[in-house]
Amino acid sequence: MAELFVVGIGPGRPDGMTLQARAALDAAELICGYPAYLEQIAALYPDREFFSTPMKQELERCRYALEAAQNGRNTALVCSGDAGVYGMAAPVLELLPDYADVEVEIVAGVTAALSGAALLGAPLGHDFCVISLSDLLTPWQRIEKRLRCAAEGDFAVVLYNPSSRRRADHLQRACDVLLACRSAETPCGLVRNIGREGEEKQLLPLLALRDTEVDMFTTVFVGSSATKEIGGRLVTPRGYRI
Amino acid sequence: MAELFVVGIGPGRPDGMTLQARAALDAAELICGYPAYLEQIAALYPDREFFSTPMKQELERCRYALEAAQNGRNTALVCSGDAGVYGMAAPVLELLPDYADVEVEIVAGVTAALSGAALLGAPLGHDFCVISLSDLLTPWQRIEKRLRCAAEGDFAVVLYNPSSRRRADHLQRACDVLLACRSAETPCGLVRNIGREGEEKQLLPLLALRDTEVDMFTTVFVGSSATKEIGGRLVTPRGYRI
Numbered sequence: 001m002a003e004l005f006v007v008g009i010g011p012g013r014p015d016g017m018t019l020q021a022r023a024a025l026d027a028a029e030l031i032c033g034y035p036a037y038l039e040q041i042a043a044l045y046p047d048r049e050f051f052s053t054p055m056k057q058e059l060e061r062c063r064y065a066l067e068a069a070q071n072g073r074n075t076a077l078v079c080s081g082d083a084g085v086y087g088m089a090a091p092v093l094e095l096l097p098d099y100a101d102v103e104v105e106i107v108a109g110v111t112a113a114l115s116g117a118a119l120l121g122a123p124l125g126h127d128f129c130v131i132s133l134s135d136l137l138t139p140w141q142r143i144e145k146r147l148r149c150a151a152e153g154d155f156a157v158v159l160y161n162p163s164s165r166r167r168a169d170h171l172q173r174a175c176d177v178l179l180a181c182r183s184a185e186t187p188c189g190l191v192r193n194i195g196r197e198g199e200e201k202q203l204l205p206l207l208a209l210r211d212t213e214v215d216m217f218t219t220v221f222v223g224s225s226a227t228k229e230i231g232g233r234l235v236t237p238r239g240y241r242i
Numbered sequence: 243m244a245e246l247f248v249v250g251i252g253p254g255r256p257d258g259m260t261l262q263a264r265a266a267l268d269a270a271e272l273i274c275g276y277p278a279y280l281e282q283i284a285a286l287y288p289d290r291e292f293f294s295t296p297m298k299q300e301l302e303r304c305r306y307a308l309e310a311a312q313n314g315r316n317t318a319l320v321c322s323g324d325a326g327v328y329g330m331a332a333p334v335l336e337l338l339p340d341y342a343d344v345e346v347e348i349v350a351g352v353t354a355a356l357s358g359a360a361l362l363g364a365p366l367g368h369d370f371c372v373i374s375l376s377d378l379l380t381p382w383q384r385i386e387k388r389l390r391c392a393a394e395g396d397f398a399v400v401l402y403n404p405s406s407r408r409r410a411d412h413l414q415r416a417c418d419v420l421l422a423c424r425s426a427e428t429p430c431g432l433v434r435n436i437g438r439e440g441e442e443k444q445l446l447p448l449l450a451l452r453d454t455e456v457d458m459f460t461t462v463f464v465g466s467s468a469t470k471e472i473g474g475r476l477v478t479p480r481g482y483r484i
Contacts, residue, residue, distance in 0.1 A: 019257035090367030118348035125332030137481030149395030239379030
């Protein structure tokens with residue numbers, strides 16, 4: 001029985017990976033992934049066979065990995081952060097019925113919501129939502145509906161893919177939806193290049209976030225009504241009586 | 243400058259920890275935590291000084307760790323899963339202003355939403371919410387409001403603390419709220435004792451979930467309208483054309 005490991009490699013830093021992820025990669029003859037993620041681990045595996053496809057060719061990448069596993073090769077498919085959160089675990093499992101001999105193991109990793117939160121403080125100390133602002137595969141209407149519900153539910157909100165060249169105003173539009181339910185002063189945070197060169201973070205109120213330019217390497221955190229700034233950090237208390 | 247590491251140790255299995263978490267624990271003279279979490283790492287650190295307090299004495303545990311760090315001891319405070327998600331990062335940062343000499347570093351970990359999802363398949367392949375059903379520190383009304391908003395927004399939903407002896411019907415009540423917006427056939431999943439002895443998982447429709455007994459070691463996943471069961475796994479597609 002051939003096995004394919006779909007591995008979340010965590011944020012950029014090599015020690016952000018779990019020991020289980022590291023062991024899965026150690027054992028793989030072939031490692032597949034998006035070019036930037038393979039770069040992230042290239043120093044750890046200088047002599048390993050890598051296979052990559054660019055963005056929008058995710059399915060080709062998944063199929064290549066499944067075929068390699070079917071052919072008996074120890075194969076890993078890496079994802080940034082977690083394997084499941086907007087990652088390759090879902091498409092691999094959707095394609096799997098075509099590869100009857102392959103067993104798939106999903107190896108979880110630290111997604112940007114968690115690694116970014118740790119850098120900012122503890123913005124996810126209570127209930128939260130994770131929403132991608134990318135409308136490549138999701139109609140904007142559905143994204144806006146989810147933002148509205150997240151705002152009404154007073155969740156802390158993490159925004160993935162907040163912007164790209166093609167959709168420069170998505171964060172602004174998202175903030176406008178959130179501002180309908182939430183104070184302009186709501187403490188928010190940005191984290192850029194988590195665990196990579198050029199890592200930076202910023203705390204700012206929701207109204208200022210609305211007019212901030214972000215790129216696709218940024219993860220955005222919007223506080224709930226309970227979120228506070230304490231000593232330069234973003235904290236959403238769980239409710240302990242301090 | 244004294245330093246306190248607040249460390250997410252991931253699910254139960256020792257290799258579910260990140261290398262960064264492992265290094266922080268390796269360097270600590272004193273490791274503080276809830277007894278069950280210290281047990282989880284006891285085999286790795288048989289000769290280390292441990293300090294624990296029972297449930298509902300979380301603040302005492304945080305203060306003890308902060309005081310030890312203030313006194314110059316290399317100290318780590320461990321949390322199950324992630325350090326931030328319903329973890330000790332928030333209360334530590336709330337208490338920190340009383341300990342002027344202490345630097346706090348938060349080390350993220352794989353929270354049960356991610357490790358549980360990996361066991362079930364890829365239920366969090368698209369937008370999702372994380373909600374705790376514990377009303378120890380949160381009024382039930384607020385929990386119910388969040389459930390309603392999560393249902394209206396068609397999020398995949400992860401439920402933490404779905405039950406305890408004192409509140410045996412919380413999962414049932416939560417399912418009733420979700421059933422108002424979501425089909426009785428919605429694919430759902432349960433994971434129990436993730437990464438520990440007795441690990442088990444189960445897939446079942448939302449209506450059956452409503453009448454299932456769960457304990458406090460269970461994490462519950464409720465699919466969105468897009469979630470499917472494929473080959474015995476729970477998958478929420480991101481929208482790739484398979």
